[in-house]
Structures are given as structure tokens and as C-alpha cells.
Amino acid sequence: MLGNFTFCNPTRLYFGEGAIQNLKGELAKYGSMVMLVYGGGSIKKNGIYDGVMAVLKECGKKVVEYGGVMPNPTSAKLAEGARIARENNVDLILAVGGGSVCDYSKAVSVSAYCEDDPWQKYYIRFEEPTCKIIPVGCVLTMVGTGSEMNGGAVITNHEQKLKIGHVFGTEVFPKFSVLDPTYTYTLPKYQMVAGFYDIMSHILEQYFSGEDDNTSDYIAEGLLRSLIHSSLIAVENPRDYEARSNIMWTATWALNTLTAQGKTTDWEVHMIGQAVGAYTDATHGMTLAAVSMAYYRYIMPFGLKKFARYAVNVWGVNAESKSEEQVATEGLVAMESWMNKIGLVMNLKDLGVTPDMIEGIADATLIMQGGYKVLTREEVIDILKRSL
Ligand code: NZQ
Ligand code: ZN
Numbered sequence: 001m002l003g004n005f006t007f008c009n010p011t012r013l014y015f016g017e018g019a020i021q022n023l024k025g026e027l028a029k030y031g032s033m034v035m036l037v038y039g040g041g042s043i044k045k046n047g048i049y050d051g052v053m054a055v056l057k058e059c060g061k062k063v064v065e066y067g068g069v070m071p072n073p074t075s076a077k078l079a080e081g082a083r084i085a086r087e088n089n090v091d092l093i094l095a096v097g098g099g100s101v102c103d104y105s106k107a108v109s110v111s112a113y114c115e116d117d118p119w120q121k122y123y124i125r126f127e128e129p130t131c132k133i134i135p136v137g138c139v140l141t142m143v144g145t146g147s148e149m150n151g152g153a154v155i156t157n158h159e160q161k162l163k164i165g166h167v168f169g170t171e172v173f174p175k176f177s178v179l180d181p182t183y184t185y186t187l188p189k190y191q192m193v194a195g196f197y198d199i200m201s202h203i204l205e206q207y208f209s210g211e212d213d214n215t216s217d218y219i220a221e222g223l224l225r226s227l228i229h230s231s232l233i234a235v236e237n238p239r240d241y242e243a244r245s246n247i248m249w250t251a252t253w254a255l256n257t258l259t260a261q262g263k264t265t266d267w268e269v270h271m272i273g274q275a276v277g278a279y280t281d282a283t284h285g286m287t288l289a290a291v292s293m294a295y296y297r298y299i300m301p302f303g304l305k306k307f308a309r310y311a312v313n314v315w316g317v318n319a320e321s322k323s324e325e326q327v328a329t330e331g332l333v334a335m336e337s338w339m340n341k342i343g344l345v346m347n348l349k350d351l352g353v354t355p356d357m358i359e360g361i362a363d364a365t366l367i368m369q370g371g372y373k374v375l376t377r378e379e380v381i382d383i384l385k386r387s388l
Helices: 019-027 048-058 075-087 099-111 118-124 189-207 215-236 241-254 268-280 284-313 324-342 355-363 377-387
Strands: 012-015 033-038 062-066 092-097 136-140 152-157 162-167 176-179
Touching: 012 019, 012 241, 019 048, 019 136, 019 176, 033 048, 033 075, 033 099, 048 092, 062 075, 075 099, 075 118, 075 152, 092 099, 099 118, 099 136, 099 152, 118 152, 118 162, 152 268, 162 268, 176 241, 189 215, 189 241, 189 268, 189 284, 189 324, 215 241, 215 324, 268 284, 268 355, 268 377, 284 324, 284 377, 355 377
Parallel strands: 012 176, 033 062, 033 092, 092 136, 136 176
Antiparallel strands: 152 162
């Protein structure tokens, strides 16, 4: 059964090679002052910056450039960007980059006119914005987070050793996003596959919860199969447009609220992964990969039926004359083998986690209620140790 829900996703997408041309029509909707937000400089090396600047110039926009947004953007950087957006009376924030840049831009959009401390208000007290929100548009260059079509904005506070995501409402979703699969060709392999696993994890976080028969889970299985198929092609040939475009589209649907409709969700892998990120600043997708197998093997007995379904429908495990447990186990073995094949980091040690960090990471892990097993602190510690 599907529970009741309201579904609205207001983000307009422009998808495909050359989609940047649609930026002109979007820019016409906003005032003259554009804050161009980007990361550490990859867009200057691969030409995306020049393409975007050319369109901004053609449209007669005044541009406030603000680069240097780091992977896992920080609360300190947020405070600075919010001040710059406010002082320049920005009409539109144009995020050109990956999830970090898009998340960051959304966070700036609700912080520029916030009279409170944004970290405290949005990330500690989880309050909703009450101030003016600056519209955000995205030009995506890295695939994985789904930030291009959702309200998520994850911020890290290094002093407090916390990495927290606020999922804002539709008023904070990007107004539009430009998705050109060829923009992702220059991603280093490490980032590319980390993004692939982030997509898988988003789908699984929503899939491994609940027992009801519902359409959302069937959609999830289709997305997973497409991802697995295309990821193997993309790893061999990163410039395979068919694979990269399918993956880009899968990433968007994996976390634009669609597959969560009418059902419960888990998100515990992300909570553990984010705590690892707060301690190590490691790449998001890799933090998820490093803890996933230990987590899923641990909770499998509590959601056996779904794990067996996953094995058959996603990994093609033959269930004939096997117990549910055998089938489910084979599914996780197949998943692990795919993870190794595409080159993911499979343990926490390789991300810089040391045994003395385990207790702190467990303390920084939020415990979710929607999965097949509500973990205790001791169980989180156990999973972290198994992931080392
Ligand atoms: O900073 P630059 O120089 O641009 O380099 C980036 C960065 O080093 C590079 N890159 C991006 N596009 C490139 C490229 N390099 C070459 N060519 C390109 N086309 O890739 C590196 C990683 O970029 P980043 O934006 O950090 O990666 P990602 O998209 O994975 O975003 C990660 C952030 O998103 C959050 C994560 O926690 C993390 O903070 N998430 C956001 C979510 C959401 N909005 O719903 C959900 C996710 O679960 C996730 O938590
Ligand atoms: Zn994620």
C-alpha cells in the first residue's frame, strides 16, 4: 500500500548536450545581479566557466564571482557567502559545480537575509526559513547527490565535528538546473565512481524500509538496474554518452523525492557516512561505500524478505530451491563484487579513520527510525569497527 502524499517538484530541468543554451531564457526571468558560485577551479580548466560567462555576458548580467567552495562546504564559508550575497543585493545565485556547490548555494539562499545564526537555526534546531530566499539555479558538473532537483543542503562544521543535512522545502529547490552529461566527462575516476555509489545509496536508503507492495520500490529497482548496467560501461569508457546520460538522469530521480513517496525510508548509512565525513572530510560517496556492506549485512536478518527481493529483482540471483537467507546473502555478495569492480573504497581505514575516532563518530551519528533495525550506539560502534 502507498501512504497518502503530496508530490510537487518545481525544478525545471534542461537535459542533454548543449543544454546550456537554455540558460538565456532562465536568466531573463531574474534581475541583473547574478552571484556565480563555483568550487576549487575545475570549471576554469574544462571550459565550463567560459561557456557560462559567455551566456551571462550576452544577457547583460552583472556578475559577482564567488569561488572556492570546497567539497563538504563549511559553516564558515556559508557565513561569508551569505554576507557577499546580501551586500551585493543578488537577484539570482547561479551554482556551477557538483553537489557541494549546489548545496552551498541553497544554504546561502536562505542565510543571506537570516537574522539568526544560520548554522544554529537550520542545522542544529532544524527550523525552516522565515526570511527572504534568493532564487538558485544550477549548472551541474558532477553527478550523484541529486542536489540539482531537491532541497538538500549539507553543511559541515569542523569545530563541532558535525556534518548535517537540512532538507528544505520546495521554495528552496533550484528554480532550474542545466544537466549536460558531457560536462561530467572531466571528473577524475575517484569522484565519478563515488558519485555512482552515492546514487545507489540514495535509492537503497529509500528502498530498504517497509514491507508494503508499492510502486516506489518498483521504480527504485528499475533505477538500480539502469545504474548498475551503465556504471560498468562508464568505468570502461568515461566518454560513453549513453551511459553517462543515463546515469545523470538516474541520479536526479534517485533523490528528487519521487521514490520516497507513500513509504517509509531509512537513511542510516548516510547518517553514519556523514559522521565519518565530519571526522575525515572524506569524499561523500566513499564514506557511504566504506560502511554499507557492514551495515547491510547487519540489518539483513531484520528485513530478510526485502533483501531477498533485492537479490532477485536487482542482481538477478536465481532463487530456485534456496532459502530466503541464501538468496539475500547472494544479493549482497553480488553488490559487493560490483562495488569492488567499479573501484570504490571498501573500508574506513583508507579514508583516514583510526580506531580512536570510532566512539566520536558514533556520537556524531544520528539514529534514524525508519530502517529495518533502529540501531543502538553500541551497534553503530560495531558496524564502524567491522568497516575499519
Ligand atoms: O571544486 P572543483 O574544483 O569544482 O572540483 C570538484 C570537487 O573536487 C570536482 N568536480 C566537480 N565537477 C567536476 C569536477 N572535476 C572535474 N570535472 C568536473 N566536471 O569533484 C569534486 C567533488 O565535488 P563535490 O561537489 O564535492 O561532489 P558531490 O557532487 O558528490 O557533492 C558532495 C556534497 O553533497 C552533499 C555531500 O554530503 C557533500 O557535502 N550531499 C548532498 C545531498 C543533497 N543535496 O540532497 C545528498 C547527498 O547525500 C550528499 O549528502
Ligand atoms: Zn548521498
